[in-house]
Amino acid sequence: xxxxxxxxxLLLGITSAAATRRKDCNCQMPQWNTAHSIxxxxxxxxxxLNNSFSLQQLSLQIHVFTPMMRSNQFDLLFQxxxxxxxxxxxxxxxxxxxxxxxxxxVSKLDSKKFLRYLxxxxxxxxxxxxxxxxxxxxxxxSSRFHERDASNLWMPTNDNEFAIFLSSPTIHSxxxxxxxxxxxxxxxxxxxxxxxxxxxxxxxxxLSHIENHTDTVVGPYLLQxxxxxxxxxxxxxWFEFINWKIALPIWIDPFIPxxxxxxxxxxxxxxxxxxxxxxxxxxxxxxxxxxxxSLVKTESGKLLEEIVESQDWLISERNRKVFRLGHPYISxxxxxxxxxxxxxxxxxxxxxxxxxxxxxxDGCSMIMQVYSRASTILxxxxxxxxxxxxxxxxxxxxxxxxTPPHINHPLTPPxxxxxxxxxxxxxxxxxxxxxxxxxxxxxPFHEYTSNTSCHIAMDDDWDFSHAKLISAVRVWQxxxxxxxxxFHQQGRVHVKRGGxxxxxxxxxxxxxxxxxxxxxxxxxxxxxxxxxxxxxxxxFKFGYAKNTRKAISILMPSATIYHSKYHDMYTHDxxxxxxxxxxELTNCDDILFNMMVANATGAGPVVLEDGLKIEKPIVFExxxxxxxxxxxxxxxxxxxxxxxxxxxxxxxxxxGGRMPLKxxxxxxxxxxNKKKKTRK
Numbered sequence: 001x002x003x004x005x006x007x008x009x010l011l012l013g014i015t016s017a018a019a020t021r022r023k024d025c026n027c028q029m030p031q032w033n034t035a036h037s038i039x040x041x042x043x044x045x046x047x048x049l050n051n052s053f054s055l056q057q058l059s060l061q062i063h064v065f066t067p068m069m070r071s072n073q074f075d076l077l078f079q080x081x082x083x084x085x086x087x088x089x090x091x092x093x094x095x096x097x098x099x100x101x102x103x104x105x106v107s108k109l110d111s112k113k114f115l116r117y118l119x120x121x122x123x124x125x126x127x128x129x130x131x132x133x134x135x136x137x138x139x140x141x142s143s144r145f146h147e148r149d150a151s152n153l154w155m156p157t158n159d160n161e162f163a164i165f166l167s168s169p170t171i172h173s174x175x176x177x178x179x180x181x182x183x184x185x186x187x188x189x190x191x192x193x194x195x196x197x198x199x200x201x202x203x204x205x206x207l208s209h210i211e212n213h214t215d216t217v218v219g220p221y222l223l224q225x226x227x228x229x230x231x232x233x234x235x236x237x238w239f240e241f242i243n244w245k246i247a248l249p250i251w252i253d254p255f256i257p258x259x260x261x262x263x264x265x266x267x268x269x270x271x272x273x274x275x276x277x278x279x280x281x282x283x284x285x286x287x288x289x290x291x292x293x294s295l296v297k298t299e300s301g302k303l304l305e306e307i308v309e310s311q312d313w314l315i316s317e318r319n320r321k322v323f324r325l326g327h328p329y330i331s332x333x334x335x336x337x338x339x340x341x342x343x344x345x346x347x348x349x350x351x352x353x354x355x356x357x358x359x360x361x362d363g364c365s366m367i368m369q370v371y372s373r374a375s376t377i378l379x380x381x382x383x384x385x386x387x388x389x390x391x392x393x394x395x396x397x398x399x400x401x402x403t404p405p406h407i408n409h410p411l412t413p414p415x416x417x418x419x420x421x422x423x424x425x426x427x428x429x430x431x432x433x434x435x436x437x438x439x440x441x442x443x444p445f446h447e448y449t450s451n452t453s454c455h456i457a458m459d460d461d462w463d464f465s466h467a468k469l470i471s472a473v474r475v476w477q478x479x480x481x482x483x484x485x486x487f488h489q490q491g492r493v494h495v496k497r498g499g500x501x502x503x504x505x506x507x508x509x510x511x512x513x514x515x516x517x518x519x520x521x522x523x524x525x526x527x528x529x530x531x532x533x534x535x536x537x538x539x540f541k542f543g544y545a546k547n548t549r550k551a552i553s554i555l556m557p558s559a560t561i562y563h564s565k566y567h568d569m570y571t572h573d574x575x576x577x578x579x580x581x582x583x584e585l586t587n588c589d590d591i592l593f594n595m596m597v598a599n600a601t602g603a604g605p606v607v608l609e610d611g612l613k614i615e616k617p618i619v620f621e622x623x624x625x626x627x628x629x630x631x632x633x634x635x636x637x638x639x640x641x642x643x644x645x646x647x648x649x650x651x652x653x654x655x656g657g658r659m660p661l662k663x664x665x666x667x668x669x670x671x672x673n674k675k676k677k678t679r680k
Contacts, residue, residue, distance in 0.1 A: 058186070060164065064078070097126040099153075165231065197349060221336055223283065278358050382422070393427075394431060441557070491554065491555055503540045512638040551663035553662060
């Protein structure tokens with residue numbers, strides 16, 4: 001008891017002395033939080049917003065990104081920031097600082113001059129900090145106005161420190177009201193509204209409006225789409241974003257499914273932020289002022305003070321004009337119109353959460369059809385299962401008389417594993433079909449491929465270059481996810497025939513008999529061309545030809561990349577008679593698939609250069625069980641006649657007499673370019 005009393009007196013003395021020092025020195029003592037010192041910083045960021053708000057801690061950092069050379073654009077941007085109206089906070093508790101991030105990749109002379117200039121700057125709103133980056137943090141020719149590494153340049157020191165990113169020369173100037181706007185919206189939306197709604201608010205945009213499907217909206221709205229033209233960033237969610245980005249594997253390009261933003265540079269922090277927001281349901285508030293006037297000025301648009309309507313926010317107070325936001329710009333988040341990352345309308349105040357489905361563009365599933373080459377399929381699996389970006393394989397087993405081999409893979413139950421069976425690095429699903437059909441390769445495989453939107457069609461007689469397949473996948477992910485993507489060597493072309501379009505031809509006219517044919521991969525065991533089909537005449541308007549250097553309109557199914565959604569379209573949307581032709585002829589499934597995709601998109605395939613090496617199919621010896629060589633479908637003497645006939649049949653009976661195929665030229669992505677010849 002005596003010891004406890006002595007300790008109590010000692011603590012009282014220390015407290016009294018500390019109070020005296022605070023009174024004498026007129027300084028602010030920090031508010032120590034013992035829980036913060038022992039908890040993980042991320043947990044602190046989450047929990048602290050639930051505590052009472054202390055205006056003493058509220059601060060705003062303005063981050064400006066610029067090359068290390070003086071320019072008129074930077075001068076104009078800095079002057080507009082410096083001349084902005086000061087925040088009229090009665091308690092003077094909203095601090096502002098400016099952080100200038102400069103790019104070190106310029107000449108030493110220019111750098112010294114610019115640094116002297118920056119050090120001489122006087123900022124009337126607060127202090128100025130300089131940050132010199134060894135990496136380019138501003139726009140580059142390859143990034144096309146996408147700031148890079150910007151996400152690594154700000155880490156909030158507490159959950160009341162907000163930030164605005166501004167880039168010169170992308171942003172020309174800011175409104176004189178932008179600090180007043182920041183103060184009022186931050187205090188209202190992050191501290192006065194429902195915390196459950198605030199937890200989904202990633203930022204408040206200084207850009208008034210994104211021109212798209214939200215053009216008819218009046219007043220502020222929520223949109224899951226970030227930009228680089230000035231946002232007031234939430235420290236809480238920014239901290240979550242940084243932790244998420246650090247954990248993202250380095251080889252992942254942060255795509256989101258079916259988005260044109262996938263073409264943005266892989267190192268764009270905005271691209272990563274969009275994926276984070278899509279995965280976890282975060283959104284951004286756009287003020288959407290009249291005439292789309294903004295707090296920032298870019299190449300087009302007006303600043304807020306440049307429109308007459310802005311006078312509505314200027315009120316008289318203490319013999320001066322003060323900027324005050326009212327309804328609907330200060331309102332409840334739950335009442336605001338909301339749109340997702342695809343600009344699709346949601347319920348008011350809502351956000352769309354993609355969750356793990358956001359990863360569906362990260363990898364691909366390979367679809368391989370097997371019939372008579374059953375004995376060699378393990379060789380193909382061994383070749384492809386280690387390919388980067390390949391997450392699974394589907395083996396469509398069409399041979400009803402052969403038993404699929406037993407294999408081990410990551411999803412094989414322990415009770416089913418066999419030490420004598422080969423083991424593979426990715427899930428491989430061998431699906432034995434109830435009947436044999438070339439249509440089977442385009443069945444929906446949702447149960448096995450639900451985590452991937454990307455499919456690679458591959459025949460079982462190819463060992464295609466991994467590097468070339470990866471380059472094709474990257475083109476598909478970034479630019480061509482609605483189209484077919486493949487290589488020139490796998491291309492064919494439809495040719496408009498000259499002369500009379502009313503010429504009718506049957507399969508017999510093309511010397512395609514009605515005798516049985518034992519096909520190669522995917523062959524039809526019951527493939528006797530019916531007398532009715534052999535006598536069916538079609539208008540022969542188009543011919544079917546090999547690839548040319550001029551154009552390609554058809555990609556054969558080996559090494560072709562496409563979207564999984566087309567399996568549903570092929571199986572459920574095409575008329576049954578179209579698939580019946582494929583079934584009867586044991587052919588033309590790829591032609592029908594190409595025509596279907598071209599009809600849906602109005603565009604031809606994306607055709608890549610073959611590179612230095614032309615890939616060739618594996619040649620199997622006759623009788624080795626491989627089924628290649630003369631047994632392959634392409635070796636059939638009637639092969640070309642069948643394909644020309646069914647292509648014209650599809651035009652006439654499936655696509656209403658219109659040819660949907662579109663010719664496209666070779667797309668040069670730079671990864672497979674042939675070496676240029678130089679003159680000696």
